[in-house]
Structure formats: structure tokens, C-alpha cells
Amino acid sequence: xxxxxxxxxxxxxxxxxxxxxxxxxxxxxxxxxxxxxxxxxxxxxxxxxxxxxxxxxxxxxxxxxxxxxxxxxxxxxxxxxxxxxxxxxxxxxxxxxxxxxxxxxxxxxxxxxxxxxxxxxxxxxxxxxxxxxxxxxxxxxxxxxxxxxxxxxxxxxxxxxxxxxxxxxxxxxxxxxxxxxxxxxxxxxxxxxxxxxxxxxxxxxxxxxxxxxxxxxxxxxxxxxxxxxxxxxxxxxxxxxxxxxxxxxxxxxxxxxxxxxxxxxxxxxxxxxxxxxxxxxxxxxxxxxxxxxxxxxxxxxxxxxxxxxxxxxxxxxxxxxxxxxxxxxxxxxxxxxxxxxxxxxxxxxxxxx
DNA sequence: GTCTCTGTTCAA
DNA sequence: TTGAACAGAGA
Numbered sequence: 167x168x169x170x171x172x173x174x175x176x177x178x179x180x181x182x183x184x185x186x187x188x189x190x191x192x193x194x195x196x197x198x199x200x201x202x203x204x205x206x207x208x209x210x211x212x213x214x215x216x217x218x219x220x221x222x223x224x225x226x227x228x229x230x231x232x233x234x235x236x237x238x239x240x241x242x243x244x245x246x247x248x249x250x251x252x253x254x255x256x257x258x259x260x261x262x263x264x265x266x267x268x269x270x271x272x273x274x275x276x277x278x279x280x281x282x283x284x285x286x287x288x289x290x291x292x293x294x295x296x297x298x299x300x301x302x303x304x305x306x307x308x309x310x311x312x313x314x315x316x317x318x319x320x321x322x323x324x325x326x327x328x329x330x331x332x333x334x335x336x337x338x339x340x341x342x343x344x345x346x347x348x349x350x351x352x353x354x355x356x357x358x359x360x361x362x363x364x365x366x367x368x369x370x371x372x373x374x375x376x377x378x379x380x381x382x383x384x385x386x387x388x389x390x391x392x393x394x395x396x397x398x399x400x401x402x403x404x405x406x407x408x409x410x411x412x413x414x415x416x417x418x419x420x421x422x423x424x425x426x427x428x429x430x431x432x433x434x435x436x437x438x439x440x441x442x443x444x445x446x447x448x449x450x451x452x453x454x455x456x457x458x459x460x461x462x463x464x465x466x467x468x469x470x471x472x473x474x475x476x477x478x479x480x481x482x483x484x485x486x487x488x489x490x491x492x493x494x495x496x497x498x499x500x501x502x503x504x505x506x507x508x509x510x511x512x513x514x515x516x517x518x519x
Numbered sequence: 520g521t522c523t524c525t526g527t528t529c530a531a
Numbered sequence: 532t533t534g535a536a537c538a539g540a541g542a
Binding site for chain 1: 521526
């Protein structure tokens with residue numbers, strides 16, 4: 167069992183190939199993400215679940231298309247017509263789409279029936295390349311982002327303060343969501359020298375306690391983490407969404423991040439996006455890795471885990487082998503005990519402090 | 520419900 | 532053999 171989780175985590179990290187690993191996978195973890203995440207993990211899903219669960223839509227749409235293509239035909243057309251409207255209705259019901267499309271430009275809507283769009287959007291990745299689909303759907307919310315590299319949709323940008331956005335985005339975007347979760351992997355190298363520049367200073371454990379956890383364990387940590395994941399889904403859309411989610415806050419970093427209010431994209435027109443984000447959010451496990459190492463961005467589900475992890479950065483080894491001749495020290499108590507058992511075998515070991 | 524401690528497991 | 536992370540048990 168344990169392994170399982172670990173493995174999952176690995177999966178995140180290692181397989182960069184599947185950028186599309188979403189937290190969900192991560193840990194059922196969520197991702198991360200929720201998260202390696204995985205992340206997934208189970209996590210909590212955000213309360214706000216927009217009415218548009220991707221799942222629902224997916225089915226309906228795809229089926230139609232496939233029908234059309236396959237059948238070619240007769241009923242298909244009829245059905246399609248019938249259904250498409252429905253799908254539209256749904257969309258309309260879910261503001262996100264409608265508006266998202268707007269952004270896309272009325273172009274999207276006007277020109278074509280909405281069906282393809284849905285597909286692309288909802289369907290994480292439109293498999294086959296249907297030209298039309300590609301064009302339409304996927305982008306609505308993401309348009310700007312995707313197209314541009316996504317990061318920034320004007321609205322999105324506005325949404326977050328430059329600062330917050332800048333940092334978390336950068337990393338995030340560069341790395342896919344899954345990667346974020348596994349900062350370790352991607353950042354593995356960083357771990358030890360993650361940034362020597364800032365790394366050390368931050369530690370002091372104090373950092374964790376104070377900045378990372380204390381300050382924003384709730385909103386910050388959790389969100390930060392996941393949010394990145396979102397990126398994977400829809401580049402920016404996610405940001406916009408968060409605002410919707412209410413607690414969600416965007417920041418990818420464990421830093422003391424002050425990102426509270428900005429997220430409120432209240433302004434957004436983007437809310438529409440949330441539906442996407444929503445879905446993605448729901449997918450993430452937020453509760454899981456709430457504690458993020460400021461040095462390497464690695465996320466932990468427990469503060470104690472983070473603290474121990476910090477030792478790896480600081481090199482601190484508080485646990486010393488009690489054995490007379492052995493001056494070995496360990497950063498993890500259990501490792502020290504193991505050492506005693508293995509090397510000094512025996513002994514009731516008084517256990518060091 | 521959360522946190523710490525402990526044991527287990529994986530990777531280097 | 533050791534470092535590191537995770538999960539379970541207990542407080």
C-alpha cells in the first residue's frame with residue numbers, strides 16, 4: 167500500500183512523458199496531484215463544482231461526433247442536431263463555456279455549432295485530430311493562454327497579482343502539473359542545491375513553520391500546489407477558476423506567498439472557465455500535500471514530514487548514534503534506529519535524544 | 520481533526 | 532548502508 171503511493175509519486179516525477187498525468191492519478195492522490203499528487207490522492211474537491219462536470223459533457227458530445235462520423239449519417243445528423251442543442255443548453259447553463267467561447271470569440275460560437283467545442287474542452291485531449299475540434303473547443307478559456315504560450319490571458323494576468331502569477335506560473339507552466347507535484351524529480355537536482363541562494367535561508371525550519379505553513383497552510387499551500395496542476399489542464403484557465411473556487415488561491419510556491427486577495431478574479435469574465443477548472447479542481451486533491459518545501463517546492467501531507475525533509479536541505483542530523491564508538495548522525499530518527507539495529511545490532515539502545 | 524512518532528519501503 | 536518519503540498508530 168505504501169508503496170503504491172510512493173510509486174504513484176514516482177510515476178509523476180519520472181514519467182515526464184505523460185504530461186497529462188493529472189493529479190488524479192497522482193495520488194489518488196491526488197496529484198498530486200493531488201496531485202504526486204497524486205501528487206493523486208483523494209483530496210478534497212472544491213466545493214464549487216460548477217455545474218459542468220466534464221464527464222457529463224464528454225460523453226454526450228463524443229458520442230454524437232462519433233455517430234456522425236461513423237454512421238455518416240442519417241440519424242446521426244438528425245440526432246446530432248437534436249443533441250447539439252442540448253449540449254449547448256448545458257453550456258449555456260454553465261456560464262463558463264458560453265463566455266469562454268466568447269473570448270474565443272464569438273467566432274467560435276457563431277461559426278460553428280457548439281458541439282465540437284465541447285469536446286475539445288471537456289475532453290482533455292481531443293484524441294484524433296479533428297481539425298475542427300481542435301480549433302474550436304479547446305481553447306475557449308485557454309485561447310489566450312494556449313496560444314500565447316499560455317500563460318497569460320489578459321484576464322488571467324489581471325487576475326493574479328503580477329508577483330504571484332509570476333512565480334507560480336513560471337515554474338508551473340514550464341513544468342507540467344504533474345511535475346510540480348514532483349518537484350523532486352524535476353527539481354531533484356535542486357534539492358540539495360536548490361537554490362543555495364535562497365535555500366538555506368529559508369529553512370531554518372522556522373521558515374516552514376512560519377511562512378509556509380503558518381502563513382498559508384490553508385489556502386496557500388494546498389492551492390499552490392494544485393493550481394499548478396491545473397495548468398496542465400488548461401493553462402491559465404485554472405487561475406481564473408480559482409477565484410471561483412473560493413479558497414483556491416493560486417500560487418505555486420510555498421513561499422510565504424501573499425496571494426490572497428488577488429486571486430479573486432472577481433473581475434473575471436473568466437469565471438466561466440471555472441467549469442473547466444472546476445473539473446480539474448475536483449480532480450485535485452487539495453488536502454493532501456499541504457506543506458510545501460520552500461526550497462524545493464516539494465509537497466508533503468504532514469508538517470512533520472516537511473520538517474524532516476528540511477533536514478535534507480540543511481544537512482541537519484539531529485539524531486546521533488548513541489553507540490560509543492559510533493559518531494554517526496542521522497536526519498531521521500528511524501534511520502538512526504535502523505542503523506543501530508543493523509550496525510550495532512543489538513542493544514536495547516537507549517536511543518539518543 | 521491534526522500532529523508526532525515509528526516502522527516500512529524505495530532508491531542511490 | 533544510508534537518505535528520503537509515506538502510511539499507520541497513538542496522543
